[in-house]
Amino acid sequence: MATHKPTSILIIHGAYFLPNAWHSFSDQLRQAGLVVDCPRLPTCADNRPPTATIKDDTAAVHQSAQRLIDGGHSILVLAHSYGGMVASEAITPELYANSDSNDGKGVVALILLSTWLVQPGDSLTGLIGKYGFQCKVDLGDNGDGTVFAKNAAESFYNDAESKEAEGFALRNVTHNILAASGEISGAPWKDLPTTYIHCSRDLAIMLPLQQSMVQDAVNTGGKIITKTLDSGHCPFLTQPEAVLQIIKHAGGQ
Template sequence: MPTQKPTAILIVHGAFFLPSSWQPLVNDFTNSQYTVRCPRLPSCGDERPPKATRNDDVAAVRTAAKQLIEAGHNILVLAHSYGGMVTCDAITEDLYASTKSNGIVSLVLLSAWLIQPGNKFEDVIEKYGHQSEVDLGSNEDGTFFAKNAPASFYNDIDPLEAQELAKANVTHNLFAASGAITYAPWKDLSTMYVFCTRDLAIMLPLQRSMVQDAVDAGGKGGFVTEEIDSGHCPFLSKPEEVIRVVNKALGGFE
């Protein structure tokens, strides 16, 4: 395993969100002298009818990673929710740091989908049930939205503020979540999974089940867990806690 410490953070946001939701946290880490990138995933807030697939999201993440590597950075990838699926497809061995080159050295999965290679989102739902209170609405054109975003995404935030935050949520091409996961960078890289204990979008028992599956599948990179007492979006409700766990990972999980 490479021992380089990260100098950059690559954020992979979730479905129904845009990079702007992460801007306060981006500012905090930038002020701490880290280079931070949060590329927009094309399937989020896509055209109607939607054109972007998960392949387009993967391409956006890989482009951002390569740009950081070319700039001489070692990278921690921070993935949230659907961003975990994108990350597992995007972060392949050619992007890893080595003794001869910069690259990706570690992962932090923040209440993220953690699906085994060869499996699909639907397989996890079939195995563990629909453990989510997100009420999805369809625009009948391939785009979907969260009808109850204030209650399901921001249940740990003042209701009036939650209503305002929900205005920034966007549509998602839900079919981008379809198709088998192709890769498992968490088997190779030091990885932290952060449980969000009050999450109503990916509920805690489901988070734990996905992590247990990953632990059972093994991995030489090392797999540690942390908890934040929050809903689905601690980067908005408890940013200081996200900073705490990410700083731990930036320091080498020590």
């Protein structure tokens, strides 16, 4: 639970998603009294061939956090899927609310919503080498450095009605296949109160892999508690009220 109640929430969306996937949930957060920012990650710009890397995503999120701090806000960061890797790189100590210069403004807590949780010094490739590719996403390769989810409706939205899932899938975009290939250096989950939301029916990052990543993080000093939802990969779409309650608890409400 956050030591200071957040006044804002910074959403870091996943690799094949856009901020518009979060619009409805963002409205609920605003109704709960929070300022919401969800910057578009440059690797999700649908550029072919791709022109951005995780460094560009990191810069975009870091800048958004700094703008919220400059606006006087304490921040809860909510990262989803690939967004967890971006959070590890972007949420650096100078953004923390307890840093000497921020006087209570800044990041107070972190929520990881079925994210890739990679140890510092490791990479997604190393993680998959250790635990296997526990993922049912059928990736299509455009041959230009971008990939896409051929079965997005089934793998990302399997707990939604089929027509609704197909509608959600139409919003998905391509992603730079190399964006998540580099070594991760940061671990804000060692410093900040962190909640990892397990999604038990997730086919994109399957539950045993979620659990293994969290256990590795706890074993190396992670300040992580867990919550579990009986959902697929995107409960902010299919179970928004349940996610909202976890956010309120993490924020001390």
